[in-house]
Amino acid sequence: MIGNNRQLKILEILGNRGNITVDELASMLKVSKMTIRRDLERLQESNLLQRTHGGAFINKTLIRELTYHEKRLENQSVKECIAGEVLRFVKSKMTIYIDAGTTTYEVATRLPQKDLTIITNDIRIASQMMLTENTCIFLGGVVMKETGSSTDFHAIDMLGNFNIDLAIMATSSIDSDLNLCTPEQGRQLIKKRAMQNSDKRILVTDSTKFFSKSLYKICNLSDFDVVITDFPKEKLDLQKLETVEFVGVSCGIKGGK
Secondary structure, rough: OOHHHHHHHHHHOOOOOOOOEEEHHHHHHHHOHHHHHHHHHHHHHOOOOOEEOOEEEOOOOOOOOOOOOHHHHHHHHHHHHHHHHHHHHHHOOEEEEEOOOHHHHHHHHHHHOOHHHHHOOOOOHHHHHHOOOOOEEEEEEEEEEEOEOOOOHHHHHHHOOOOOEEEEOOOOOEOOEEEEEEHHHHHHHHHHHHOOOOOEEEEOOOOEOOOOOOOEEEEEHHHEEEEEOOOOOHHHHHHOOOOEEEEEEOOOOOOOO
16 A cells, blocks of 8 residues: 555656665655654565665566567667676586576577577577587487477486586576576476586576566575676675676676666
């Protein structure tokens, strides 16, 4: 329930900006930070926003997955910048798992043309690897038409057979507790298996994925060695992410919607 006009104004500001800090709201609305924190707490209780370390985000719940074409067009410049940062973690002779997704596809297009073994459940990434001299292992199973990926028990079982040097992972959403989420159980299970079988784990994600949620939890942001994103790390509780290396990208275009 919205208790006053100030809370309505907070929602209006968040609707336009997507996220804001307590300090900014206190200055804009000319009230104390304590008052703003109480307003944010009440709005979060009504499931109208999500509080973060030092601020708040408009509440977004991932109800349906975007089609692959929609995802490809969304924040394309940011995805290209993120993909470019991955290359410094890639070394010759590595076995690399590339998760299904449009940002990971951008990574695949930039990888060295030889001396890698690529494992993927994304049919478009596998097709891209066919154009190179790299060894490509496609995880078999039923290919989902919506995403072009295989996530059934055949793919999950096959993935369990490999020792992986580097996993390059994507996500549908990251909730307010910094858990990666997905709306489909098959994707949850194959992502979990990839994380378990990999020596090093990199997450590539643009800022639109933060502070939204879907049904199944995969892992926490703290489970990654590296996170490459345009999302500003100062908006996160970094004490919970002390072991994670953040690589920030700035492409002149914000990742927010």
